[in-house]
Amino acid sequence: MQHALLKVARKLLATEGLGKLSTRRIAQQAGTSTTAIYSLFGGKDGLMEALYLDGFDRLEAALQAFPEDDADHPVQRIVTLNRQYRVFALEYPQDYAVMFERGIPDFQPSSVARLRAWQSLRPLIQRIQEAQRSGFLLHQSPEALAMTLWVASHGIVSLELAGYFPERLEAQAMHDRMLRDLLDPDRTLGTLP
Amino acid sequence: MQHALLKVARKLLATEGLGKLSTRRIAQQAGTSTTAIYSLFGGKDGLMEALYLDGFDRLEAALQAFPEDDADHPVQRIVTLNRQYRVFALEYPQDYAVMFERGIPDFQPSSVARLRAWQSLRPLIQRIQEAQRSGFLLHQSPEALAMTLWVASHGIVSLELAGYFPERLEAQAMHDRMLRDLLDPDRTLGTLP
DNA sequence: ATAAGAAAATAACACTGTTACGATACTCCT
DNA sequence: AGGAGTATCGTAACAGTGTTATTTTCTTAT
Numbered sequence: 001m002q003h004a005l006l007k008v009a010r011k012l013l014a015t016e017g018l019g020k021l022s023t024r025r026i027a028q029q030a031g032t033s034t035t036a037i038y039s040l041f042g043g044k045d046g047l048m049e050a051l052y053l054d055g056f057d058r059l060e061a062a063l064q065a066f067p068e069d070d071a072d073h074p075v076q077r078i079v080t081l082n083r084q085y086r087v088f089a090l091e092y093p094q095d096y097a098v099m100f101e102r103g104i105p106d107f108q109p110s111s112v113a114r115l116r117a118w119q120s121l122r123p124l125i126q127r128i129q130e131a132q133r134s135g136f137l138l139h140q141s142p143e144a145l146a147m148t149l150w151v152a153s154h155g156i157v158s159l160e161l162a163g164y165f166p167e168r169l170e171a172q173a174m175h176d177r178m179l180r181d182l183l184d185p186d187r188t189l190g191t192l193p
Numbered sequence: 194m195q196h197a198l199l200k201v202a203r204k205l206l207a208t209e210g211l212g213k214l215s216t217r218r219i220a221q222q223a224g225t226s227t228t229a230i231y232s233l234f235g236g237k238d239g240l241m242e243a244l245y246l247d248g249f250d251r252l253e254a255a256l257q258a259f260p261e262d263d264a265d266h267p268v269q270r271i272v273t274l275n276r277q278y279r280v281f282a283l284e285y286p287q288d289y290a291v292m293f294e295r296g297i298p299d300f301q302p303s304s305v306a307r308l309r310a311w312q313s314l315r316p317l318i319q320r321i322q323e324a325q326r327s328g329f330l331l332h333q334s335p336e337a338l339a340m341t342l343w344v345a346s347h348g349i350v351s352l353e354l355a356g357y358f359p360e361r362l363e364a365q366a367m368h369d370r371m372l373r374d375l376l377d378p379d380r381t382l383g384t385l386p
Numbered sequence: 387a388t389a390a391g392a393a394a395a396t397a398a399c400a401c402t403g404t405t406a407c408g409a410t411a412c413t414c415c416t
Numbered sequence: 417a418g419g420a421g422t423a424t425c426g427t428a429a430c431a432g433t434g435t436t437a438t439t440t441t442c443t444t445a446t
Contacts, residue, residue: 158293391444394441397438
């Protein structure tokens with residue numbers, strides 16, 4: 001039953017959106033009653049946390065198994081991975097809202113869920129380290145660069161989902177431009193005061 | 194009455210948050226009935242749009258009147274403006290959610306509201322143009338650079354509000370680092386394939 | 387088989403947005 | 417000034433929400 005409820009919740013989130021995601025509807029479509037959600041998840045927030053974690057499972061899977069050309073430049077691979085991040089967000093905008101945009105009022109993921117969330121950055125950190133082993137991007141720590149790239153990709157995707165940048169090509173071009181700027185290895189300007 | 198309702202809604206949004214912002218509570222605290230919201234705003238979404246527009250009024254005001262040292266480097270002024278953007282977001286996180294993070298399910302601002310939103314970028318574009326008149330940042334169009342900087346600042350702020358980056362200093366440092374990277378005038382890497 | 391525990395159905399409570407129905411109050415035109 | 421027309425708003429209702437007792441069902445272990 002636990003699995004059925006989560007499956008229905010995931011489908012309803014994708015098809016109807018966050019606004020229509022109610023305990024009654026989920027329970028009904030799963031063929032049970034709302035109390036099941038309280039027995040098995042401890043309430044709606046518990047089910048939302050399961051949804052939150054499920055989203056990160058799928059995000060990390062999407063980042064693990066992406067079309068990778070071995071002939072690619074190691075820095076180019078990082079660009080590809082960030083593009084894949086954007087593809088995921090545009091494909092699952094409701095999940096993205098739950099994971100990164102406080103889509104459910106007064107819902108805060110638990111600390112273990114937060115920890116799980118951070119692990120989704122590992123494919124990116126890994127590829128940065130590979131690039132560094134090839135002699136690129138040596139001037140930054142892998143974690144710091146990964147977070148910077150993540151922030152940039154999230155910035156684009158979040159505003160795009162909010163309705164700014166209606167044209168996908170424009171958002172994509174800006175995304176690429178930002179990635180290029182942030183991965184530029186020959187930076188000459190000193191620290192700003 | 195229109196003004197009283199909006200004022201109460203603004204206060205409730207700041208104090209109680211998006212989850213507790215209900216028509217009944219707003220009407221009661223304004224000393225009227227919920228039907229007033231329908232007469233004067235056409236429903237809750239209309240009131241939310243008024244809140245949306247009000248948020249951009251206050252954002253643009255915060256960006257217009259920020260502490261500016263005339264001795265600052267013109268590029269440094271752009272950094273200061275972006276820092277002020279982050280200050281606004283951290284001070285009004287609920288308004289920020291309405292404006293930039295689809296905080297209200299199934300609410301879409303009208304096209305005129307969207308147009309108003311874009312105008313908030315004008316102080317930034319203006320200062321970029323001033324910097325260019327001084328011979329800096331000549332290699333980019335002012336609008337494109339403004340959007341890029343906006344995306345970066347939004348990326349930081351949005352993830353910070355979502356609970357990632359619990360330490361403000363860390364977020365601030367990353368913000369500054371991204372701004373520095375994106376404003377670096379001596380970029381040498383060519384376009385990525 | 388029986389006791390103990392978890393799981394789920396029913397029904398209720400306090401909320402939510404929205405709408406019909408009146409009753410005002412206000413504007414505007416003759 | 418007086419009346420027509422419209423905008424405004426209070427009351428009450430409807431459908432839907434999360435949540436919680438209470439009761440029943442079912443599973444599981446001894």
